Amino acid sequence: MDRQQISRLAHADHPIAAPLDDDSVRRLLARAVPGGGARVLDLGCGGGEWLLRALAEHPRLAAEGVDLSAGALDHAREAAARLAVGDRLTLHRQDAASFAAPHPFDLVLCVGSTHAFGGLTATLAAARAHLAPGGRVLVGDGFWDGEPSAEAVGMLGDLADLPTTLERVAAAGWTPVGGHISTRRELDDYEWSWTGALAAWALDHPTDPDRAQALETATAHRDGWLRVYRDVLGFLCLVLRPTDA
Numbered sequence: 001m002d003r004q005q006i007s008r009l010a011h012a013d014h015p016i017a018a019p020l021d022d023d024s025v026r027r028l029l030a031r032a033v034p035g036g037g038a039r040v041l042d043l044g045c046g047g048g049e050w051l052l053r054a055l056a057e058h059p060r061l062a063a064e065g066v067d068l069s070a071g072a073l074d075h076a077r078e079a080a081a082r083l084a085v086g087d088r089l090t091l092h093r094q095d096a097a098s099f100a101a102p103h104p105f106d107l108v109l110c111v112g113s114t115h116a117f118g119g120l121t122a123t124l125a126a127a128r129a130h131l132a133p134g135g136r137v138l139v140g141d142g143f144w145d146g147e148p149s150a151e152a153v154g155m156l157g158d159l160a161d162l163p164t165t166l167e168r169v170a171a172a173g174w175t176p177v178g179g180h181i182s183t184r185r186e187l188d189d190y191e192w193s194w195t196g197a198l199a200a201w202a203l204d205h206p207t208d209p210d211r212a213q214a215l216e217t218a219t220a221h222r223d224g225w226l227r228v229y230r231d232v233l234g235f236l237c238l239v240l241r242p243t244d245a
Helices: 003-010 022-032 049-057 070-082 120-130 150-156 162-171 184-204 211-229
Strands: 039-043 062-067 089-093 105-111 131-144 174-181 233-242
Touching (some): 003 070, 003 184, 003 211, 022 049, 022 174, 022 233, 039 120, 049 070, 062 070, 105 120, 120 131, 120 162, 150 211, 162 174, 162 233, 184 233
Parallel strands (some): 039 062, 039 105, 105 131
Antiparallel strands (some): 174 233
16 A cells, blocks of 8 residues: 555545644635636645635636646546536646646645645745746645654654744745644644544455555554654644735
8 A cells, every 4th residue: 555545545534634624724715715716726736625625615716736646636536526616627647846837826725745845945936936926825834833852853854833934934035914823623633533544444444455554554653643743743824925026
């Protein structure tokens, strides 16, 4: 079982692949989508959940998503067909960091996928290259909400604390016009859902050759969460505009 399949199973009950509840997602999109006829790009879209919700809310919106996972993109296409928004959704299977489009976008999203670019600052630079004049970026990334152990840094990367994260965003030429810090409930709900959905799949498929791996992965993930990073990891979403447009 590869990482993409594990992720698909783990997100079965939490299609937003980040620690955000439905109301937080709705409020962020309401703040970020600049108008009904906007063109929106999601870099690292996964199953396309952000785009699907934006398309359902805005009948004139056009959306494009980029991801390497064929399975995730197939899921996005199927969901778009069920919602009758497939004619307004274009999906690209390729590396988000090398994606090029012939037109700019009014909103560029990258929530929980900044690793594809090598971190938050590099993600914002990539997003700027796709942005139309007057456009906005919706980005989501982790930050240290406490002093991390060396094990936590090794597991999750070289994040910064919240003030430093915002200083870096400002230094890169961006001004926040909205945002959301995930609550403890959102963070815990996401981890319980991730590990629980994967473990439930394993228990529901006792003869599947991938059962043992799924159970081991769920257990290891839960142990890392509870023992290593639960008390020090936060998650921040920002709606940004270029400071000097």
